[in-house]
Amino acid sequence: MRKATNGDAGFVRFVDVQKSYDGKTHVVKDLNLEIARGEFMTLLGPSGSGKTTCLMMLAGFETLSDGDILLDGASIGATPPQKRNIGMVFQSYALFPHMTIAENIAFPLEARGMGKADIKQRVDRALGMIRLESFGGRLPGQLSGGQQQRVALARALVFEPTLVLMDEPLGALDKQLREEMQYEIMHIQQRLGVTVVYVTHDQSEALTMSNRVAIFNGGRIQQLAAPKQIYEEPVNSFVARFIGENNRLNGKVRDIGGGACLVDVGQGESIRAAAINVSTPGQATTLSIRPERVAIGAAAAGAENCFDATIDEIVFHGDHLRVSATLCAQPGFVIKVPNGADVSIGGPGERIKIGWAARDCRALDQG
Structure with a gap:
């Protein structure tokens, strides 16, 4: 079982968060969740369970219907996405096809007005972190799926965000590569000590990578615990049925x-x-x-x-x-x-x- 880096227990806090698109049906209901600094937290559940909506609210791409989200003690419920200092990694990689790998990684630094010397230093360091030092001049289309995903991860980390959000980042990869990337992401996160909130419907990913797992269904957390406890001690039939063979x-x-x-x-x-x-x-x-x-x-x-x-x-x-x-x-x-x-x-x-x-x-x- 992985242990989180020592840090604030409430580094990320969802406080009485509600989300409804029509004012009647809530896709997220009464969410109260605390995530520690340096923790790898996975939101796991079937399609429509509310996990991705929670991630999008944390990123600022979805508005809250009620409640608040706090990051390092400050409310960010009304803060625009670009001012939250949060990195994002998507399933589609979202790399710019006409830019080189180095240019893709440099993009968030340039958007923040950083000087060229600092940008080069950070990009070189990021390429080393993902073991693609000699690939900076290539285009995304010249890389494998796993390499592109590593570039997307480097781009999300290069500006040293306080938090990194990952939305089904391995869903487009084949089984063997997906398993290899689980360890890749896990080891990078451990090395940097960055806080990660990870969304998936793949229970194997959740059990392998996480410090804790929040099991979602019907817009509510059904169980929140370490992977071993989730697997060995399900609290209800839904969790027992959803996690592993049972x-x-x-x-x-x-x-x-x-x-x-x-x-x-x-x-x-x-x-x-x-x-x-x-x-x-x-x-x-x-x-x-x-x-x-x-x-x-x-x-x-x-x-x-x-x-x-x-x-x-x-x-x-x-x-x-x-x-x-x-x-x-x-x-x-x-x-x-x-x-x-x-x-x-x-x-x-x-x-x-x-x-x-x-x-x-x-x-x-x-x-």
């Missing part, structure tokens, strides 16, 4: 107490779980269990929750086998078995024991 079993609470509960599922079976979003017997719930937390075969014996399941499908994924099974009359239960694990699985149609600890199973709201 087994979901529907049932009703039979008994509850001491932070734990017993849930009836399927045809007479019951499952022990941590009581997260349930409070009373008879309440409907959705149980959440991560596939990698499930043991299979002999390793399942003695688990607090141990059942016979029917294998429906086995798919090879390189580093693991993805076993899909029917459990408690509910199909689609997934187990991830590490490749090379000493376990006999069999094939489709066969019965096998599976099991998991009660602490790894979370009783959430019905979803």
Whole structure:
């Protein structure tokens, strides 16, 4: 888990922020969010969840319907975008095709009236930062997608902004290059200590790069926490379903107490779980269990929750086998078995024991 640079907890503050385009429906509702100086904060959620609108309000490209945004203690809710000293990196790169790489990086410095000697020094330093020292004279069209994205990042950082905003910056890249650029951006941010607010719908990016992740849905933050906590301890069914692969079993609470509960599922079976979003017997719930937390075969014996399941499908994924099974009359239960694990699985149609600890199973709201 990445740790943020020490700094002001409220370097960026959204205070009771609302956004509506028609005066009736709010795309952002009652947003209160603090971002520390030097933090890498990711706003994550599906399309239409409000994450990009929040970024655009912070950049100054969208007006607030209500509330305020503070940057380093000063209100910027009514400040024009060009006076906020904020760098921006977009999915489209937005490089000027007729300008050289050096000229693209120099553009925000020239716009600020900086002298030629200072501009050259900063551009040279920025090219070194992104490891493109010998590419300053080339045009954007002569660079690969990953190189262009690095140039866009350098241009956003060259004028030493107090804050850098990134809107789906890796969305146009292929999988391997996208993964490489995740580490590139992360290492540059760590080296410079700059504050980054990053918008994506890609959960892998969010978990890999962030100090904290804010999960958006319906214009509200559903959970705000470090990546490991978001993944291991989802607070509701939406977060559990949205982040990573997740087994979901529907049932009703039979008994509850001491932070734990017993849930009836399927045809007479019951499952022990941590009581997260349930409070009373008879309440409907959705149980959440991560596939990698499930043991299979002999390793399942003695688990607090141990059942016979029917294998429906086995798919090879390189580093693991993805076993899909029917459990408690509910199909689609997934187990991830590490490749090379000493376990006999069999094939489709066969019965096998599976099991998991009660602490790894979370009783959430019905979803």
